[in-house]
Amino acid sequence: MNASCESRRYQECREYIAGSVRQRIDLSREVDDAEIQEMIDELVVQTGRKYALSLAQRQELGKSVFHSIRKMDVLQELVDCDEVTEIMVNGIENIYIEKAGRIYEWEKHFDTREKLEDVIQQIVAKCNRTVNEASPIADARLENGSRVNIVLSPVALNGPIITIRRFPDHPISMEDLIRFGSITRQAAAFLEKIVVAGYNIFISGGTGSGKTTFLNALSHYIPRSERVITIEDSAELQLQGIPNLVRLETRNANMDGAREITIRDLIKSALRMRPEGIRIKKGKSERNKKRFPIPYTLRKHFFCNLIALFSAELLKIIQ
DSSP states (O other): OOHHHHHHHHHHHHHHHHHHHHHHOOTTSOOOHHHHHHHHHHHHHHHHHHHTOOHHHHHHHHHHHHHHHHSOTTHHHHHTOTTEEEEEEETTTEEEEEETTEEEEOSOOOSOHHHHHHHHHHHHHTTTOOOSSSSOEEEEEOTTOOEEEEEOTTTSTTOOEEEEEOOOSSOOOHHHHHHHTSSOHHHHHHHHHHHHHTOOEEEEESTTSSHHHHHHHHGGGSOTTSOEEEEESSOOOOOOSOSSEEEEEOBOOOTTSOOOBOHHHHHHHHTTSOOSEEEEEOOSSGGGGSOOOHHHHSSSOEEEEEEOSSHHHHHHHHO
16 A cells, blocks of 8 residues: 555544544533543544554554644644744644754644634633634743744734744753853853842843743742742743742733733732732833833842843833
8 A cells, every 4th residue: 555545544544533532522521531532542443453553553543633632633742842942833734843943844734724723722712812813913822831823814824823932841040051051150150149139130132042041040049038920921931949929921802801911010010019029021012112110119130021132222122
């Protein structure tokens, strides 16, 4: 049997098993993952015998069907891969990934536009965001902390478009940065002193330059006795070793009448929470141009993460 026929047979088996499992699911009650997996395993065994599938094919088939029903379909394999740092979905035709700083085209893709849109709605629903034709752009995050940007039609002409930025499962420390040669030990020692002393710090750079990674590394120097509040447009920070930590995230307005909660709103609230340190992470937008009141109100420990390619641009933003 040639590769084309084998691929077509595999796809037919996948569609049959997925359809059969969906028909068996009792919608009147909560069905857990273990029960879904049991249904899939039973059907994989039956289908494997009928079509003489190998053990490896049966294992791949079971995993693929489970991901299509309970997870993110073809993207789940990439989300679980530690080597992948970026996932770029260009409609149903192409998926590109970044590994070790290089971009490659992946051999898999979504079968239908409907399945891709289902995955998108699944992503935004888990973090209380909304994306549709009326509001076609959304920022979200996955359960593992990965950042997600979604753009739908009519803005994305060949959409839907998904871009996922994966972060390391274990946050990079300052010692890691020293080992990588990203910073000298002398510079790290100086930064430790100014963090402990409570200096206000602005971190700027282009997209993907490592601002969030660096801020996470700096957070290791924060005294454990301090109360820290983080304010983000999309939660990405992985602050470690801070027991008295409050995490705040902005919210977009939605069709149900919920009003927008901006970073400025969260700043006002944070200043009433007795903070000893505030960390703000946000990108380059019109709201960035508004003045930040915190450095003039908070006694110490104001960290801010902004997209600015040049120091002069950063100064204009914070003025």
